[in-house]
Amino acid sequence: MSTWLLAGLGNPGPEYERTRHNVGFMIADELARRARASFSAPRGMRASVAETVISAAGVGVPPGERLVLVKPKTFMNESGQAVGKLVAFYKLAADHVVIVHDEIDLDFGQLRIKFGGGDNGHNGLKSVRAHLHTGDFYRVRFGVGRPTGHHAAADHVLATFPKAMREDLAVEVQRAADACESLITQGLAATQNRFNS
Template sequence: MSTWLLAGLGNPGPEYERTRHNVGFMIADELARRARASFSAPRGMRASVAETVISAAGVGVPPGDKLVLTKPRTFMNESGQAVGKLASFFKVPPDHVIIAHDEIDLEFGQLRAKFGGGDNGHNGLKSVRAHLRTGDFYRVRFGVGRPTGHHAAAGYVLDRFPASMREDLAVEVQRAADACETLMTEGLPATQNKFNS
């Protein structure tokens, strides 16, 4: 049995809930809900953490590999502090780390699972790369689209999803959680075949 670490990226605090930048938190919350796992805040970890298992039957179904779900309690650009500490504490190698995050270069409704690569200007990924000392980890990229007109990308990702998108958002978050499950149970090629768009 091995251990997986899945970090959903976002910003802590009620003012950032349901924003585009926090879709990683939403994905981690959905996986915890499926497993009936509760988040706690272990001392010194700078993260909310929930522990469960992942097997071919899904999240929370034993017997299977251990799964550590986390939502860093730092701001986005320091996400790697929590990811690095947890990876070290649970002895998770980078190739068993999954980062779920927002991606402005993908339209809403598009998902991409990949291994390795650059950070593409995403400060959360940049921090994770720095603290893991490698870019060789998995990413599940959740499309939030680019802003139109003169709206700056930094402000756009901190905006909440419009109320009109709430139902679609719930569906897409579930699909992203499905992709994370598939990645851990069936591997990257199967995940890309099923979910990459």
């Protein structure tokens, strides 16, 4: 059984819970819910962590791969601190790391699953790359759309999803969680074919 680390990126604290920047947390929460796994805060790790098993039959179903779900307790631009510590603790190679994050260059709900690449101006990714000393990890990019009018990108991602979108958001978060499961159990190519939009 190999170990995978999946980190959903976001900002800690109730004021950020429903913001676009926190879809990574939402997707990690959905994966934990499916596994009936609870997050705890290991000492010195600066993250909430939940462990489960993932197989082709689903999350929480053995035999399969060990899955460590992570929600950093740092702010977005320091996400790499928690990810780096946990990758070192579990002795993982970067190619067993999945980072789930919001993406303004994709329309709401669109997914792009990829391996490697730059940070595309995303401060969370920039921090993870800096702490892992490589960009060679998997990314699940969840589209939150670009701001309209004269709104700044930072204000857009830190704004909450409008109430009218919340039902669709729940559906898209589930689909993104499906993509994360597929990536780990079916591989990149099969997952891209099914989920990249």
